[in-house]
Amino acid sequence: MLEIIKSVVYCNYVGRVSDYCLERSNHLNDIETVSCVGSGVIGYSWALYFSLKGLHVTVYDISEDVLELAKKRVHESLKALIVNGVVSEEQSFNVESGIVYTTSMDEAVKDADFIVESGPENYEIKHSMVEEMEKYAKDEAIIASSTSGLLITEIAKKAKHPERFIGAHPYNPPHLIPLVEITKGEATSEDVVKRAVDFYKSIGKEPVVLQKEALGFICNRIQMALYREVADLVTRGVCTVEDADKAVTYGPGLRWGIMGPSLVFELGGGEHGIAGLLHHLGPSINLWLEDMADFKSFPDNFGAIVQSGVNEEIKNRPKEIGNDSKSLAEYRDKMLIEMLKLHGKL
Ligand SMILES: NC(=O)c1ccc[n+]([C@@H]2O[C@H](COP(=O)([O-])OP(=O)(O)OC[C@H]3O[C@@H](n4cnc5c(N)ncnc54)[C@H](O)[C@@H]3O)[C@@H](O)[C@H]2O)c1
Structure with a gap:
């Protein structure tokens, strides 16, 4: 009965719930398990996106408190997707409960086919994260940094397997904006770039590949x-x-x-x-x-x-188009969702 009431609410709101939320079997790719290392503004949103696309997702951060904040952000963002008719409550429940949070790097990355690093924008911290991730990751796992403009050659310079490192720079919030800028370091293998591009395409992203390293990307x-x-x-x-x-x-x-x-x-x-x-x-x-x-x-x-x-x-802004940081972010996301629908991305 509750389900019927919910679908009536959605029908009144947008006509139908979109198919933004994918079943695991709906994308043909060898990447099934993704680990998000660093769960701040970008990391939580990546985790949400991967879970929306039916992937197994683990999230790592340095403390339980930080992970609690990430869980809260996932919940709030899903609520906005429900209100805007992008996912149903049932889908939202599955997406939310499909994400595993841990402060153990071993648990976070050991089974991952694809690891997304979203730690602080600082070479020194990223070097220590690289070392930690590689200690437990499978040799064949791809490691993608969310860095906004640092060089992959430098990030991966102490890596055991620098060939598996790429930059995969999202735009905030990654669970909505389709662009991912792929950057390669001097040692990055072309096969890794190809697999990453295929992966992002298979989950609805729009990857662009930088042919040369450039600080700040495109x-x-x-x-x-x-x-x-x-x-x-x-x-x-x-x-x-x-x-x-x-x-x-x-x-x-x-x-x-x-x-x-x-x-x-x-x-x-x-x-x-x-x-x-x-x-x-x-x-x-x-x-x-x-x-x-x-x-x-x-x-x-x-x-x-x-x-x-x-x-x-x-x-000077009226409330309905956002006049504090919360309502501005809500307005941005609501408008982004409408634009993405026009682009056929939602
Ligand atoms: N905020 C943006 O608009 C934006 C957009 C695109 C890319 N980025 C990039 O994404 C990355 C993350 O940025 P953010 O805005 O999410 O930062 P943030 O400060 O919100 O999150 C960083 C997270 O990393 C965690 N962290 C710190 N040390 C760590 C460690 N040793 N191991 C694992 N996690 C650790 C922190 O606890 C925090 O949760 C940066 O490289 C940034 O340049 C940011």
């Missing part, structure tokens, strides 16, 4: 190029933090959510394409480039300046 470099300009515009007094955010959200951000910047410019060039656009606007664009920011570190006082601008921006 998207963080693009984001920081944009953000350097935001910092310059704001500190020069050209616009407020709020107007810079509004300009991106209601302008190019809408188009970037549909296609990348080169395709957007291709359309901007009409029948002459992007080459025509650059030819036509080139002289003018070069004047802008001359005037644009090229600093190599953010101004010292920018943190304080932007924080006060963001505080003002948040004060």
Whole structure:
């Protein structure tokens, strides 16, 4: 009876529950058991995603308290997926109870085919995690670091098997954003890269592979190029933090959510394409480039300046589009879910 009531609620809300939650048998891949080492903002979300895709998941962290927080985050994120009609309560229960949490590295990684390291962004800590993981992992297990921009060659430099290390950089939150940037170190085997790409594709991710190592990878470099300009515009007094955010959200951000910047410019060039656009606007664009920011570190006082601008921006937002950190995150996830549905990813 309860099940019938629940399905009525979902029908009223979105029409149907999506098939985001996969049965184990629905993806053909040799990777069945995944271990998430480090269960913070990124680690818990990876664990949730893998469990949603029907994989066996273990989660390791350094204390029971941290693991409790991860469990709470998994629960809260699943509640949001239920409210937004992505999973049913029954699926949510199975996903949640399918994750095993442990403070024993041995227990966490010994059976894993694929290990995701999401520890602090620091070479020294990652080196000690590499040593610990390799002590107990199967020789053939792939180890993927969530690092936001560190080099895999450096992370794996003391590894027994550096050939099995890749970077697999997600975007927050990994249980929703499809992109994974795959990076390889000097010793990474091409077979490992191929297996990882196949794995991510099989569970609905959109992997892109960097052909060369580059700090910050593709998207963080693009984001920081944009953000350097935001910092310059704001500190020069050209616009407020709020107007810079509004300009991106209601302008190019809408188009970037549909296609990348080169395709957007291709359309901007009409029948002459992007080459025509650059030819036509080139002289003018070069004047802008001359005037644009090229600093190599953010101004010292920018943190304080932007924080006060963001505080003002948040004060001006109506509650329904988020006006504190909790409601902003809820609004972001609700909108992400709608966009992912439009992209056929949910
Ligand atoms: N936060 C983001 O937006 C984001 C996005 C993409 C990638 N990343 C990357 O993901 C990784 C994790 O970032 P985060 O934001 O989740 O950080 P976080 O601080 O939220 O989580 C880090 C976790 O690692 C655990 N930890 C500390 N020492 C450990 C050890 N020796 N062994 C195992 N676990 C240990 C901590 O207890 C904590 O739970 C970083 O490499 C970061 O660059 C972060």
